[in-house]
Amino acid sequence: MRMDILQRLSQILSPDRVTSHPDQLAIVARDESTLPGVTPLALAWAANANEISAVVRLCCETKTPLTTRGAGSALEGSTIPSDNGIVLDLSRMTEVIDLWTDDLQVRVEPGIIYDDLNNRLKNEGLFFPPSPGGSGDVATIGGMVSTNASGIYSVKYGGTREYVLELDIITGSGEIMKLGNRAVKRSSGYNLVDLIAGSEGTLAIISGITLKLAGLPEGRLQSAYKFDTELNAARAVSEIRRYGIDIAAIEFLDRKTMQALNLLKDYGLEEVPALFLEFHGPDEVLRSNNELAESICEELGGSPLKLADGQRPWEIRHYATDAIKHRRPGYAIIRNDVAFPISKLPEIVEYCHQLGDQHGIMVHTLGHVGMGLIHALILANPDNDDEWKRANEISDLIIRKTIEFDGTISGEHGIGIGHKNLFDLEHGPAVDLMRKIKRQFDPHGILNPGKIFDM
Numbered sequence: 001m002r003m004d005i006l007q008r009l010s011q012i013l014s015p016d017r018v019t020s021h022p023d024q025l026a027i028v029a030r031d032e033s034t035l036p037g038v039t040p041l042a043l044a045w046a047a048n049a050n051e052i053s054a055v056v057r058l059c060c061e062t063k064t065p066l067t068t069r070g071a072g073s074a075l076e077g078s079t080i081p082s083d084n085g086i087v088l089d090l091s092r093m094t095e096v097i098d099l100w101t102d103d104l105q106v107r108v109e110p111g112i113i114y115d116d117l118n119n120r121l122k123n124e125g126l127f128f129p130p131s132p133g134g135s136g137d138v139a140t141i142g143g144m145v146s147t148n149a150s151g152i153y154s155v156k157y158g159g160t161r162e163y164v165l166e167l168d169i170i171t172g173s174g175e176i177m178k179l180g181n182r183a184v185k186r187s188s189g190y191n192l193v194d195l196i197a198g199s200e201g202t203l204a205i206i207s208g209i210t211l212k213l214a215g216l217p218e219g220r221l222q223s224a225y226k227f228d229t230e231l232n233a234a235r236a237v238s239e240i241r242r243y244g245i246d247i248a249a250i251e252f253l254d255r256k257t258m259q260a261l262n263l264l265k266d267y268g269l270e271e272v273p274a275l276f277l278e279f280h281g282p283d284e285v286l287r288s289n290n291e292l293a294e295s296i297c298e299e300l301g302g303s304p305l306k307l308a309d310g311q312r313p314w315e316i317r318h319y320a321t322d323a324i325k326h327r328r329p330g331y332a333i334i335r336n337d338v339a340f341p342i343s344k345l346p347e348i349v350e351y352c353h354q355l356g357d358q359h360g361i362m363v364h365t366l367g368h369v370g371m372g373l374i375h376a377l378i379l380a381n382p383d384n385d386d387e388w389k390r391a392n393e394i395s396d397l398i399i400r401k402t403i404e405f406d407g408t409i410s411g412e413h414g415i416g417i418g419h420k421n422l423f424d425l426e427h428g429p430a431v432d433l434m435r436k437i438k439r440q441f442d443p444h445g446i447l448n449p450g451k452i453f454d455m
């Protein structure tokens, strides 16, 4: 059976686009989560929708699980394949198919990398805003759509889903179809485009994407503010939003994260909670918005954070996760990306730190807080069973508190395998409806099974 599948894959694609070499399978056995990998049966590279459809049909016939892969930078195990499954890698499908500069729209293949796309668009004065933070140099647009990725600029521009106009998909039975159209305003039937966005490869495989774009801002201004307490920094975020300031990004770094950054890079940062802000627009607007934000920060005891000459807030922020990861050799990060109504930010931040102190576990809080999202990065030793268990319990408690506040388990990374355990708690009976929807798209249950929820 195994040989048969490999042979037939080679016939559909070509022998040089199918492998079962252990070294290559080991790479695609994992994503960027700390979850254990699963070695698939084979790795294959498709070049177009017809090939994808033929591979899907083979999987239906042989009941073989199929996991689509972009760059494998997902953080919750959504890209980890199934035992005896096939990984279908679309990272070679990198073409820009059409660019409509007057409409601010582009049509791409799913494997194009976020930074590469924006480098192409720069010359036209356009960009695709929902930056996936530190993974922009690897994340593919197909992967971003499938996880509804968003990052630092979501405060001003929103997440990936808001930019997807059309999708070419292949369903779980191999049917090729186009969803959506290029109209930006629409009120025509069920929004299947939005359903596929964020579905983590469980409903369909995306072979083409039409995106809405934004004009590159005339100017940018970055500033940084420090606070005595995490609580006041968090309160300032909610106030800045309440004043309706036009702000592109608000990043929060707690005291422990600033310490970790100093340990990694010797930045000489004051080890205090901080907010990094970015504004987009013409010069005068940038200045007046920053002044207003500064006065709000001051009301909450904040003041400008001095950075050494040449240091820029965003470069520092870029290293935050690495800094936490390298803080204790042999330790690993349990992370989450809970999102909630913005007014709850101070309580959530305080709760994360209380839990860390109570359990003697190092909890860092940081993230794109302007939309009411926080990353609690919990540092623990995976070889110490007790510590690892307590760290996971802390993560679950943070998620439970978020759901209590009418928030969500994931604001940007998705559910994958990592956060499946509390999915029912967030969605209740709606999970059954999701199961029925999956059956319609994927009657044989071959598309990335076991992700988001169990059938």
Ligand SMILES: Cc1cc2nc3c(=O)[nH]c(=O)nc-3n(C[C@H](O)[C@H](O)[C@H](O)COP(=O)(O)OP(=O)(O)OC[C@H]3O[C@@H](n4cnc5c(N)ncnc54)[C@H](O)[C@@H]3O)c2cc1C
Residues within 6 Å of the ligand: 031, 032, 067, 068, 069, 070, 071, 072, 073, 074, 075, 078, 079, 090, 110, 131, 132, 133, 134, 135, 138, 139, 140, 141, 142, 143, 144, 145, 146, 147, 148, 149, 150, 151, 152, 200, 201, 202, 204, 205, 206, 207, 321, 412, 413, 448
């Ligand atoms: C350092 C770092 C920083 C990060 N920062 C952010 C951040 O700020 N914001 C954020 O949102 N994420 C962030 N991420 C997570 C990750 O980069 C994003 O989820 C990204 O969108 C994944 O893209 P990818 O190409 O790697 O997808 P993959 O990991 O390859 O796939 C992700 C999921 O999408 C499915 N998939 C991929 N391509 C397709 C397709 N064509 N059709 C159907 N399904 C498909 C896969 O099966 C899987 O379920 C970060 C990751 C790292 C490592």
